[in-house]
Amino acid sequence: MKRRVVVTGVGAVTPLGNNVETSWDNIKKGVSGVGPLTRLNSDEYPAKVAAEVKDFSIAEYVDRKEARKMDRFTHYAVAAAKMAVEDAKLEINDDNANRVGVWIGSGIGGMETFESQYETFLNRGYRRVSPFFVPMMIPDMAAGQVSIYLGARGVNSCTVTACATGTNSIGDAFKVIQRGDADAMVTGGTEAPITKMSVAGFCANTALSTNPDPNTASRPFDANRDGFIIGEGAGIVVLEELEHALARGANIYAEVVGYGSTGDAYHITAPAPGGEGGARAMKIAVEDGGLKPEDIDYINAHGTSTPYNDKYETMAIKEVFGDHAYDLAVSSTKSMTGHLLGAAGGIEAIFTVLAIKESILPPTINLETPDPECDLDYVSTGARPKEIRAALSNSLGFGGHNATLAFKKFEK
Known part of the structure; x- marks a missing residue:
């Protein structure tokens, strides 16, 4: 076990x-x-x-x-x-x-x-x-x-x-x-x-x-x-x-339940078309956590503000979640922090567990002109309350590295 x-x-x-x-x-x-x-x-x-x-x-x-x-x-x-x-x-x-x-x-x-x-x-x-x-x-x-x-x-x-x-x-x-x-x-x-x-x-x-x-x-x-x-x-x-x-009576923010890690085997800097590697990382994390796609209420996206990443990450989310992709919330806290490269996944994991703990969706700021190819709920009008049962945090890197963590609300 x-x-x-x-x-x-x-x-x-x-x-x-x-x-x-x-x-x-x-x-x-x-x-x-x-x-x-x-x-x-x-x-x-x-x-x-x-x-x-x-x-x-x-x-x-x-x-x-x-x-x-x-x-x-x-x-x-x-x-x-x-x-x-x-x-x-x-x-x-x-x-x-x-x-x-x-x-x-x-x-x-x-x-x-x-x-x-x-x-x-x-x-x-x-x-x-x-x-x-x-x-x-x-x-x-x-x-x-x-x-x-x-x-x-x-x-x-x-x-x-x-x-x-x-x-x-x-x-x-x-x-x-x-x-x-x-x-x-x-x-x-x-x-x-x-x-x-x-x-x-x-x-x-x-x-x-x-x-x-x-x-x-x-x-x-x-x-x-x-x-x-x-x-x-x-x-x-x-x-x-x-x-x-x-x-020891520790304060528990959330439970880590799943982890997915994949390689694109495609290009040293560009993501694989359609975000194929990222999609597999999300699928693995959801399955590793014993979750179903419809259990995910929020995704802290890699969301770098680059033309390819945001488009392909959106496509990957649709590939994994189907119709549920339009029901869950997606946001990029990089809109506020910038991209911390190797540290990005660390701070974004923290923001994800705090979102679960406090039942609040972090916003994506500066999203003023919608991209027709990026048509999900990016929480673009400010933070909003939301009970979050389970959430993912995505990170995608040069070399075709894709990683996803699955967290859920802690219950004994």
Whole structure:
């Protein structure tokens, strides 16, 4: 018999706030976290806006000396993980540390460190490159540092599946608990990609919006969408085996019941026609959760605001749900957060479980001109109350990675 798995803690650093409470409050209000690109010289790029984290201080979570040995993506992960474990009221000690694991992914890792250290190498030679260069840069170091700071000695891993990273990480951690290899997992995604080369690369392949207006640039499912808005941050959840959570009186946000992961085997950046791979991921997640398609009331879509993604994701939803596709609600919180790449699935899992917990549908903002090919209920007129029995969270990444998580309202 499969062990049941529940969400007992959440932590986040996002363009909408440096904790879950602020971020979620802004999601419900339809506030945008997109603003002018300030981290870089915007005159050098066709993309003029970004979803930057604001007023974040790692010193609140880590000693400044130690923080200098970490890239920004690790800063975000450590902060969000500490918040999630505190929210879960999970005490990690010698008695349980071997049964508490960490599975945190990053799509790009320490790009900022790589760029700055390469400049140092070019200008001053190898002797001046930081001895911490490699451990600051590698994507698994967020998971490594979180395990060190928490004292979690169980399964420790890092998924790298581009924009599906956060969702794959949570799904993989869910399976670790389900099969009995851990009692609790600290899991999600983290990213700090607002760097010279990251932005240059995404501009070069025309993935980013060139709309200079922060108020309308991120517009998933809108006919005038022209690319995604690069964002940054981290979303981390604490997953626990149900009896373990109940035994310590934990607050339960929702139950994780299903996970689907597929590959397009089609193209390095473009989704497969019709969203075929995404459709299979959703089907697998629904079936894995013992659910029927008509049980799903809400989908937190990948919804990047790119021409192909939004069209094909819509087609995939219709393929999986048939007529029920027009009865369920779909929204893209990326309309407010921008696209956090490897961290997107982490924060979107949090928004999905909070939607279930509070019986509220998050909105899709900036959807002003309907696209005839995107004709579902995208919650475009603001958040609205809705009893949500079960929900999906989708993430689709470069390389043809597709991942879907299925959550449902917790019932004993």
